[in-house]
Amino acid sequence: MKVKLNGLKISHIATCLPKKVVPMSVYEKFFSAKDIKRIMESTGVESVHVADENLCSSDYYAETAKRLMAESNFKPDDFDGIVMVFQTPDYTIPTAATIMQDRLGLPKDTVAFQINYGCTGYIYGIYQASLLISSGSCQRVLVFVGDTHVRTLHEEDRANRMILGDGFAVTIVERGEDEFAFEIFSDGSGYKQLIIEAGGFRMPKSEKTAEPFIDAEGNTHWLEYTYMDGMAVMNFALSQVPPLIEDSLKFAGWEKDSVGLFALHQANKIIVDFLRRRIKVKEDRCPNTIKHLGNTAGSTIPLLLSNCHKNFSAENLNKVLMCGFGIGLSLGTAAVNLSNTKIYDTWEF
Amino acid sequence: MDNLEKYKNAFKEAFEIDDNVITDELAYESIPEWDSVGHMRLMAGLEDAFDIMLETEDILDFGTFGKGKEILLKYDVTI
Numbered sequence: 001m002k003v004k005l006n007g008l009k010i011s012h013i014a015t016c017l018p019k020k021v022v023p024m025s026v027y028e029k030f031f032s033a034k035d036i037k038r039i040m041e042s043t044g045v046e047s048v049h050v051a052d053e054n055l056c057s058s059d060y061y062a063e064t065a066k067r068l069m070a071e072s073n074f075k076p077d078d079f080d081g082i083v084m085v086f087q088t089p090d091y092t093i094p095t096a097a098t099i100m101q102d103r104l105g106l107p108k109d110t111v112a113f114q115i116n117y118g119c120t121g122y123i124y125g126i127y128q129a130s131l132l133i134s135s136g137s138c139q140r141v142l143v144f145v146g147d148t149h150v151r152t153l154h155e156e157d158r159a160n161r162m163i164l165g166d167g168f169a170v171t172i173v174e175r176g177e178d179e180f181a182f183e184i185f186s187d188g189s190g191y192k193q194l195i196i197e198a199g200g201f202r203m204p205k206s207e208k209t210a211e212p213f214i215d216a217e218g219n220t221h222w223l224e225y226t227y228m229d230g231m232a233v234m235n236f237a238l239s240q241v242p243p244l245i246e247d248s249l250k251f252a253g254w255e256k257d258s259v260g261l262f263a264l265h266q267a268n269k270i271i272v273d274f275l276r277r278r279i280k281v282k283e284d285r286c287p288n289t290i291k292h293l294g295n296t297a298g299s300t301i302p303l304l305l306s307n308c309h310k311n312f313s314a315e316n317l318n319k320v321l322m323c324g325f326g327i328g329l330s331l332g333t334a335a336v337n338l339s340n341t342k343i344y345d346t347w348e349f
Numbered sequence: 350m351d352n353l354e355k356y357k358n359a360f361k362e363a364f365e366i367d368d369n370v371i372t373d374e375l376a377y378e379s380i381p382e383w384d385s386v387g388h389m390r391l392m393a394g395l396e397d398a399f400d401i402m403l404e405t406e407d408i409l410d411f412g413t414f415g416k417g418k419e420i421l422l423k424y425d426v427t428i
């Protein structure tokens with residue numbers, strides 16, 4: 001799918017991190033110091049933020065949205081749309097989006113969606129909000145992304161524990177003068193490569209799913225926790241992302257040299273570096289900000305923007321190509337203008 | 350430094366292993382260090398060492414120390 005949507009503006013981007021910081025050195029009780037050093041050097045992750053165990057993603061969303069409204073002088077009545085793209089909702093049912101409408105005091109004629117995506121979530125969120133606005137359904141939409149992912153990882157899952165962190169973002173998309181170009185692809189044949197297999201209706205939790213098992217390669221799996229086939233997901237990213245970016249530039253009508261910022265999903269440092277080399281862009285226009293954040297799934301792109309927006313002039317942010325890829329498997333790009341966007345430094349709650 | 354030495358060094362640096370572990374049979378996931386993260390570190394090291402850019406299918410096929418030598422021939426690197 002590729003489409004250009006008009007009459008849009010991303011007016012504000014706010015991000016937040018939990019106060020609790022976990023350095024990778026805490027995993028010395030599970031892994032050797034040599035392993036930790038080697039993995040840290042490869043992933044680029046030295047520490048991550050981890051959500052308070054008593055709080056849900058929606059709690060961080062609500063605090064961020066309230067502060068954003070206060071800082072931007074918006075009132076709840078100024079919004080008529082909610083798009084929440086995440087994988088750690090308060091309940092299986094109902095949707096967290098209507099609860100958020102009530103919690104923030106938004107009008108009752110608000111359209112409220114909850115969409116299940118992780119690392120491609122920011123692209124889906126901006127796309128869905130843009131559809132609501134360009135169709136005339138909404139005037140101003142709050143887009144929520146980010147997860148309390150760390151608690152979905154088994155404590156002995158080295159591969160994921162040393163990469164994933166928690167982080168959240170709230171973005172305001174509203175009527176404006178900009179045109180955004182989107183490209184989105186899905187490849188469900190790889191759905192098992194990144195999955196929590198037990199706990200849904202296909203495989204309810206049971207005594208059996210609570211037990212770890214060893215696969216044919218000798219790796220331990222925990223069906224009730226996030227499983228990732230790191231090599232398969234990396235192959236997906238390396239083979240699919242570079243051609244998608246090249247095609248997205250053509251579709252948007254942008255020369256590569258004219259793009260001020262390539263904001264790639266921050267899977268880990270080595271993947272971002274590999275992708276950057278393959279799209280032939282230098283690090284100053286394709287940064288990685290994973291060192292003290294980790295891979296925060298759907299919120300890596302807005303967190304990157306919060307972290308490095310001061311390094312870019314308004315002219316640089318006139319053409320920003322965002323790219324998300326991962327769970328589903330899925331990938332997508334959004335070619336947007338952020339030159340008039342108020343991007344806040346990251347808040348902590 | 351000849352190409353074999355550069356090639357071995359890429360493995361030693363990526364996995365932090367000694368020379369005596371390196372044989373043609375050394376394979377992906379045959380040692381804990383050669384996991385998915387270690388694999389990408391090795392690929393990055395080889396690209397730097399030989400100033401090449403590996404095709405995605407070659408990164409996928411690069412399953413053993415011996416197989417890697419065959420793959421590098423495609424990039425005019427003779428080990």
